[in-house]
Each structure stands twice: as structure tokens, then as C-alpha cells.
Amino acid sequence: MKNLLKSFIKDNRGVMLIVLLLTIPFIWLLLGITLDGTNARYAATSTKTALNRAVKAAVLALDEDRLAQGNTVLDPAWARSNFNDVLKINLKLNPDFTPTGQSPILEAPEILDFYVCQGPGFPHNYNSVLGISYTFYDPGVLAVVKVIHKYTFTGREQEIYVYSAAEVKN
Amino acid sequence: MLKNFCSCQKGHILLQAMIIMPILIVMLFLPLSFSVVQHKRSVLNDVLDKALQRAAVEGGVTAGVRLGILDDLQNRGFDPDQVEIEPAFYTEKLRGEIIDITIYAPGNAGALKGVGAIGGATPPDDWKLRAAGSIMSEKLP
Numbered sequence: 184m185k186n187l188l189k190s191f192i193k194d195n196r197g198v199m200l201i202v203l204l205l206t207i208p209f210i211w212l213l214l215g216i217t218l219d220g221t222n223a224r225y226a227a228t229s230t231k232t233a234l235n236r237a238v239k240a241a242v243l244a245l246d247e248d249r250l251a252q253g254n255t256v257l258d259p260a261w262a263r264s265n266f267n268d269v270l271k272i273n274l275k276l277n278p279d280f281t282p283t284g285q286s287p288i289l290e291a292p293e294i295l296d297f298y299v300c301q302g303p304g305f306p307h308n309y310n311s312v313l314g315i316s317y318t319f320y321d322p323g324v325l326a327v328v329k330v331i332h333k334y335t336f337t338g339r340e341q342e343i344y345v346y347s348a349a350e351v352k353n
Numbered sequence: 354m355l356k357n358f359c360s361c362q363k364g365h366i367l368l369q370a371m372i373i374m375p376i377l378i379v380m381l382f383l384p385l386s387f388s389v390v391q392h393k394r395s396v397l398n399d400v401l402d403k404a405l406q407r408a409a410v411e412g413g414v415t416a417g418v419r420l421g422i423l424d425d426l427q428n429r430g431f432d433p434d435q436v437e438i439e440p441a442f443y444t445e446k447l448r449g450e451i452i453d454i455t456i457y458a459p460g461n462a463g464a465l466k467g468v469g470a471i472g473g474a475t476p477p478d479d480w481k482l483r484a485a486g487s488i489m490s491e492k493l494p
Contacts, residue, residue, distance in 0.1 A: 200373075
């Protein structure tokens, strides 16, 4: 028994194989974490970009008749329609907001708030239960969206909250 | 002689290292290659975002918007001759209409090629990255 153990310790054959077997799980772990992190960041960035474009489209919904009288007033229903259209195109969503195969997100985004600020009285402060605060200096729109990102490697779910605002300068 | 060769242990670590090192290098450089691709994709999306904002004001993909995209991409390491922009022609889009822009830029360039070659994962030469986005036109009639 003692001789067997001695010869096992002295025998160098297969050392690199053992080293490789010990190293591979760590490298795969690092690779998985890197990929997952990058995908989560990509989903958050894509959502933010799409949201920026969507709120910008929403503030184009100006009531033309009131504008002719010198009042900047947004039409909330039209603003929401513009917002939905542009968000769906940029996030590659189906008409029911479920993501298509090319979408950077895996689940339908949840629009937590779509706030149309008409005044009167500016600056106007917006405060939400999510801790988001924003000061409107002109009529505008603020939207808050929640996206759930599923990590493929760890299987963990992360809620990503994104908000964006746009105003019409008087 | 064969018996001697089989029983001799000299240099076996070197031999094993030679077999294992390529595997290790691929596994180390694969995430790096992936990061390079992601960085290029991110640069492309930045350029696209800037172009969309300008296109919204100008009411479409004007010559100025096109030139801006090519300049930005050249400044950030892309070859403008290999960049394709869609739509190829200017079509005026008025307030409320949707403007779509798609940019195709070479994905296999610079650092990616070198890293890919080390990692054994060099993508084909004509492989292109794609960035697409849409914005609502702000141009008044």
C-alpha cells in the first residue's frame, strides 16, 4: 500500500490532464458569467434606446388647433399610440407586445407608467413610487418600463427598470 | 527502441502541454472575441442613434445623414468603403411618419481578426454586423 502511494506521487504522467480538468470548469464559469452579463447589458441598453425614441414620438402628438392658438397641449391618446408604435418597432415586438425572435428582450415589457405632463404651472415635479423623480420645465411625456431578463447560464431572473422623458420647448 | 520511447518519461509534460495549450487558448480568447464583437455592435448602435436623431429633423436619410454615418464609423475604426446604409435613397418623411435606418458594417476587422485567429474562431471576411432602428419624423411640411 505504501509503495503504491509512493509510486502514485512520484509518477508525473497525466499531470496536465488533471490541471486541465480542474481549470475547465472555472473557465466555463467565467465564460458563462461574461456572456450573461453582456446579454443583460445589451437588453437594458436596447430597451433604453427604444424608450428614448418612443417618448420622443409621443411628444409629437401636439393638438394642432390649440397650437394655432399659441398653446402647447399634448393629446394623451395620440401620444400613447405614437409611443406604442415606435416602442414596438424598435424592440421588435408583436402587436400584443410579446417579443419576436429578433427582439433583444425575452418577455413582453411592462409599461409601469406613461405620464403626460400638461401643466399648468412649470416647473412641474414628477415623483413615482419607484423612486424616480423628474422635473418638467415644459409639456412632455415620461414613461417607465420594466423588462425581465433571464440569465441563461445561472437561470436567474433580473428586473430591469428603465425610464425616459421628452419635452416640447415652448 | 520503441520500448525505450514508450517507457521514457522525459518531456511528457511538454508534450501534454502542447496538446492542451491550444484548447486553453481557445477557451481564454473566445470570451475576448465575443467582447470585441459586442463592442463593435455597441459602436454601431451609437452611430445609428445619432443618425436617427438627425434624420428625424431632416425628414429622412439625406446626403448629410449618410455622410455623418460614414464619418462617424471611419473615426471609430470601420472602413467606410465596406459600410452599407439602407435606405440607399432619400425619401422625404413628414412629421408622424416612421424613418427606418439599417447599417451594415464589416464585423471581421482589426482586433477581432487577430483575436479570432489566435482563438481559432475567425469569422468569414464578408461577415457584417447589422444595426437597425426607427424614429418618428419631426419635419414639418
